[in-house]
Amino acid sequence: MTKVEYKHKEVAVKKKLGQNFLTDRNIARKIVESAAVAQSDRVLEIGPGFGSLTSMILEYRKTFTAVEKDPVLASFIREEFPSVSLLEADFLTVDIAAMAAEGRLKVLGNIPYSITSPILFKLLDNRRHIVSATLMMQHEVARRLTAKPNTKEYGILAVQLQTFCDVDYLFKVGKKVFRPRPEVDSAVVRIVPRHSEMDADETGFRAFVRKAFAQRRKTLQNNLKKEYDLSGVVTIDTGLRAEALTIEEFARLYREMRPR
Known part of the structure; x- marks a missing residue:
């Protein structure tokens, strides 16, 4: 069992929670500065x-809310940082809308590799309650989030996030600044929700994107023809693969076709 010592306290690392702890204060400061945290912000x-x-957040904001699932670490945060409002819970179960009742949130975090995608989709689902999310994650996932068309990284995650948010790759973070040291590098990404023409039918659009990428080597025509009428599509070549379309072209294709 791997253990990590911090301030003379030894804690067993729970692999199932994907725990890799940041140890570099300069990186922590850079993340907070990238999020532009101010005293007036509501921070999560x-x-x-x-x-x-x-x-580092406390240097910019005297109090804020943090969500920690591990009861040992939750106890540690309460003891070391009493001004932080600590919610001991699984982030995937928390009510973000309720937390944002008094104002939209700036979200920060070094998020676990094992549940990065569920966290991102939860934030996407709750984007109307969020000013921005500045997150450290596995470098590979960061590249997928910010990927451009006609690359192997470009897929469902990129299209769904980039349709509804501005997504920026900020900087890479090496393995050596974590305990225990992970096997892969990390990166910091900033996500800023914005208005999209797809807001009116978000559920339908997101289902369509999943279908478009269902089998990456197949064309749009072959992936979509069973569930959508493509006869009205005039501006998009449905003989292309999904990875060839820009964010704007996905929206245009969705407008032109009809569900069967």
Whole structure:
């Protein structure tokens, strides 16, 4: 069992929670500065762990909310950072709308590799309650989020996030600044929700994107023809694969076709 010592306290690392703790204060400061945290902001931190990012946020914001699932680490945060409002819970179950009742949130976090996608989709689902999300994640996932058309990284995650948000790759973070050291590099990404013409039928559009990428080597025509009438499509070549379309072209294709 891997253990990590911090301030003379030893904690067993729970692999199932994907725990890798940031140890570099300069990186933590860079994340907070990238989020442009100010005293007037309502801040939510996902998974504070040993509080590397927490302590840096407190230099800009005297109090804020953090969500920590691990009861040992939750206890640690309460003891070390009493001004932080600590919610001991699984972030995937928390009510973001209720947390944002008094104003939209700036979300920060070094999020677990194992549940990065569910966290991102939860934030996407709740984007109307969020000013921005500045997150550290596995480098590979960061590349997928910010991918461009005609690349192997470009897929469902990129199209769905980039349709409803501005997504920026900020900087890479090497393995050596974590305990225990992960096997892969990380990166920090900033996500800023924005208005999209697809807001009016978000559920339908997101289902369509999943179908378009259902089998990457197949054309749009072959992936979509069973569930959509493509006879009205005039501006998009449905003989292309989904990975060839820009974000704007996905929206145009969705407008032109009809469900069967």
